[in-house]
Amino acid sequence: EADIYQTPRYLVIGTGKKITLECSQTMGHDKMYWYQQDPGMELHLIHYSYGVNSTEKGDLSSESTVSRIRTEHFPLTLESARPSHTSQYLCASSDLQRTANEKLFFGSGTQLSVL
């Protein structure tokens, strides 16, 4: 069982609100990721981080931002939520330094609904 946690599990919020999706892992993994996934659809990488103070944009353009101040914590922020942001957001981590292969451990996801 992977030790990676996402909160909240579900979030329903009004348009224009600022939100932060939390992701924490206790495995000491250096690399972390955020994926966006609509129901029954593919996974799209929106952000990733190689370690503290590293943030990179993924393959899918996103209006969200991320930060990596601590190894274990990789929050995702939307400054002004819109209905088009409604989706499932999945956080993941990998022990890239040790294994050199990208075996990802995923959290349970946050299902975001913007009204």
Added chain:
Amino acid sequence: GESVGLHLPTLSVQEGDNSIINCAYSNSASDYFIWYKQESGKGPQFIIDIRSNMDKRQGQRVTVLLNKTVKHLSLQIAATQPGDSAVYFCAENMRGYQKVTFGTGTKLQVIP
């Protein structure tokens, strides 16, 4: 929200039968491959992996086959059970490139 990408193909299998889920990967230089299982409302979970120096690897009730010539990966599930119902994603990675590419996924439905 706005949907991006393809809807997932579905494979329906009778309980007790064997399932074969296929994946075509894109990068001939990829040297590490993983199958993930995603149950409804959950994040993907690791099932089995294989490196490019192998063509077959077996786990508990699962076998992954790798054909590098045609860039094809398959996941075989023996004696499929209702608990195997999920979406299955393959992923490829190239050592040193530090990028994981996920396939489109296949939804497995087990008929009791």
